[in-house]
Amino acid sequence: MRFEGHQALITGGASGIGLATARRMAGEGARLILWDIDAQALDRAAAAFGPQALCQRVDVTDEHAVQSAMADAMAQCGRLDIVVNSAGIVGPSEPFWRHSLSAWQRVIDLNLTAIFLVCRAAVPHLSTGGTGRIVNLASIAGKEGNANQAAYSASKAGVIGLTKSMAKDLVDRNILVNAVAPAIVHSALVAQMPPSQIELVLAKIPMKRTGRVEEVAALVCWLASSECSFSTGAVYDASGGRATY
Numbered sequence: 001m002r003f004e005g006h007q008a009l010i011t012g013g014a015s016g017i018g019l020a021t022a023r024r025m026a027g028e029g030a031r032l033i034l035w036d037i038d039a040q041a042l043d044r045a046a047a048a049f050g051p052q053a054l055c056q057r058v059d060v061t062d063e064h065a066v067q068s069a070m071a072d073a074m075a076q077c078g079r080l081d082i083v084v085n086s087a088g089i090v091g092p093s094e095p096f097w098r099h100s101l102s103a104w105q106r107v108i109d110l111n112l113t114a115i116f117l118v119c120r121a122a123v124p125h126l127s128t129g130g131t132g133r134i135v136n137l138a139s140i141a142g143k144e145g146n147a148n149q150a151a152y153s154a155s156k157a158g159v160i161g162l163t164k165s166m167a168k169d170l171v172d173r174n175i176l177v178n179a180v181a182p183a184i185v186h187s188a189l190v191a192q193m194p195p196s197q198i199e200l201v202l203a204k205i206p207m208k209r210t211g212r213v214e215e216v217a218a219l220v221c222w223l224a225s226s227e228c229s230f231s232t233g234a235v236y237d238a239s240g241g242r243a244t245y
């Protein structure tokens, strides 16, 4: 029960890694605030978690929606210990010169700028008493740069830089900020990729398989817990041995 008495906000919390993290945290005593843009998936999460979760339909790329949802959540929940930024998309799978500006912008807005927006809104509420944690979903693509995924790779490299800066800005508030860099993990996100791209990234993994959302959630939960006490600004791979540096 590592999260007993803790309140966790999870973006993209209605699907994939965010949902697996929500399940594990709820099983260990956390109360949840789940933000997602997918109303149907949120309804399913609300039914599954019951009163343990406040489910809010929020587009995390919308500055005003983020601020107003945060104010609403804090009015209802009163405290915040953990933020997990899991909302994300793959975007185009093609050489960068074929990316449209709008597709590029959409990926950067959601995968990178939204983390800035959510964390900026969260900081005034985040616990400074030793339980404050932020965990950002980066990707091994942000370290290596996947062929055919320039927008995605650049957004995730940005998440790594943002994580390292936020960690230093928040160290005096006793809030730890870390990132997880998964290789390909079986989720709805992978369905956004053409089979040829999936083959390309799978071939790089020594374990020769996709990860499971529960495997990433286990790492996210450790980083979000008080067991993680001497790491901040760090990036933890969950990559089946796919190594970068």
Ligand SMILES: NC(=O)c1ccc[n+]([C@@H]2O[C@H](COP(=O)([O-])OP(=O)(O)OC[C@H]3O[C@@H](n4cnc5c(N)ncnc54)[C@H](O)[C@@H]3O)[C@@H](O)[C@H]2O)c1
Pocket: 011, 012, 013, 014, 015, 016, 017, 018, 035, 036, 037, 038, 041, 058, 059, 060, 061, 085, 086, 087, 088, 089, 090, 110, 111, 137, 138, 139, 140, 181, 182, 183, 184, 185, 186, 187, 188, 189, 190
């Ligand atoms: N699955 C993988 O292979 C993989 C690998 C590396 C990194 N990641 C990262 O992990 C994170 C989670 O991915 P996943 O595999 O769980 O994907 P997923 O598609 O299962 O979940 C993403 C969630 O984000 C939500 N979302 C999308 N746009 C949103 C918006 N504007 N506002 C709020 N919510 C929004 C979706 O509705 C969905 O519920 C992403 O940041 C992704 O880039 C995933």
